[in-house]
Amino acid sequence: MVGEKLRVLQMLPDMETGGVEQGTLEIGSYLVAHGHSSLVISRGGRMVADLEASGSRHITMPYIGEKSPRPLAHIPELRKLLQEVDVLHLRSRVPAWAGYLAWKSLPKNKRPLLVTTFHGVYSINAYSAVMTFGQRVIAVSRSIQDHILENYSIDPDRLVCIPRGADSSRFDSGRIFDEKRNLIRQGWGCEGDTPLILVPGRFSRIKAQDLVIRAMDGLGDLAWKLVFVGDPEENESYAEELGELAAPFGERIVFAGYRKDMPEVMAAADLVISPSRKPESFGRILAEAGMMGKVVLASAHGGSLDIVEDGETGFLFQSEDASDLAVKMRTLLENRELRKSMGEKGQVRISTHFTIESMCRSTLNLYEGALNFxxxxKDAETDT
Known part of the structure; x- marks a missing residue:
């Protein structure tokens, strides 16, 4: 099987925005670039155009991400598709159940390799257990791997940790001119050497943007500009709440909306924060910031523990502790050289251990190795 052209089908709820969606796009692009075929099933979204532009084929199934019995209506179509692919890669629980039941209903000799990816710390129940049904199960960080082993009955030989990564071809600080960086800073009203604090991420209480605003209460004596990047329409009520919290700070806090030019946005920042209340399964933002040579601050749990070397490439702070975050922000805001040295160390670490290339290569190796196994x-069973 190694060296042969593979046909890989990935399934997820939608292709709007987020880490699961980005990982699906990256694996699809990598497969196509290496001579394989990539097929993706979702109910659609803004990233479909990028997916198809990179050579993947997208099939829209309108109910596939819906939390209702309706995704099961897609099973007959899925049964036909599964007989045309070598690998079925399930990336989320709702489509995973439809995909798994379609896969299970096929004769064994017509089933593709079944791979599942644990992208998060799901609730521990029979519904979530479908993500352990893969013939190979991928954990996106050591913390997720530990979570699976602690809470599910699974053969460790089926489980492999493949960290997600940052795209070194996009997040390359050497390719971004100072002129572009300065234009972004000026557009946000960040003048001169004023440190720009960047908080990227979807608007969600889980992501804890409000915690960062509360931490700024104790930093009013310092120069800084705080910028949130994300689409407020994803959670309008929470976005309004953040706007009210930020109002006393006036123009010192900016809500920049959704941005596609994240490498340039990262280049404009001086430090990047990931304040999530719940453990991040991996922490792509931290990896991307690190690859750009930016010092990072993150809640001390989940995938952040893999990415951030506390006190070396950034700081970890206690989740939901605005005071602890403020203390560590002050240290960085007051010390430009410390920000620079930590960012440089982080850049080396991320470029060595957490790249898209290594993630995609490891995933393809897993497909090929499992198929060969x-x-x-099958040959051994036939001989006996």
């Missing part, structure tokens, strides 16, 4: 198993 299963093929040898």
């Amino acid at each position: 299963l093929e040898k198993q």
Whole structure:
């Protein structure tokens, strides 16, 4: 099987925005670039155009991400598709159940390799257990791997940790001119050497943007500009709440909306914060910021523990502790050289351990290795 052209089908709820969606796009692009075929099923979204532009084929199934019995209506169509692919890669629980039941209903000799990816710390129940049903199960960080082993009955030989990564071809500080960086800073009213604090991420209480605003109460004596990047329409009520919290700070806090030019946005920042209340499964923002040579601050749990070397490439703070975050922000805001040295160390670490290339290569190796193993198993059973 190694060296042969593979046909890989990935399934997820939609292709709007987020880490799961971005990972799906990256794996699809990598497969196509290496001569394989990539097929993605979702109910659609803004990233479909990028997916198709990179060579993947997208099939829209309108109910596939819906939390209702309706995704099961897609099973007959899925049964036909599964007989045309070598790998079925399930990335989320609702489509995973439809995909798994379609896969299970096929004769064993017509089933593709079944791969599942644990992208988060799901609620522990029978519904979430479908993500352990893969013939190979991918954990996106060591914390997720530990979570699976602690809470589910799974053969460790089926489980592999493949960290997600940052795209070194996009997040390359050497390719971004100072003129572009300065234009972004000026557009946000960040003058001269004023430190720009960047908080990227979807608007959600889980992401804890409000915690950062509360932490700024104790930093009013310092120069800074705080910028939130994300689409407020994803959670309008929470966005309004953040706007009310930020109002006393006036123009010192900016809501920049959704941006596609994240490498340039990262280049404009002096430090990047990931304040999530719940453990991040990986922490792509931290990896991207690190690859750009930016010092990072993150809640001390989940995938952040893999990415951030506390006190070396950034700081970890206690989740939901605005005072702890403020203390560590003050240290960085007051010390430009410390920000620079930590950012440089982080850049080396991320470029060595957490790249898209390594994630995609490891995933393709997993596909090929598992297919070869299963093929040898079939041959052995036939001989006996």
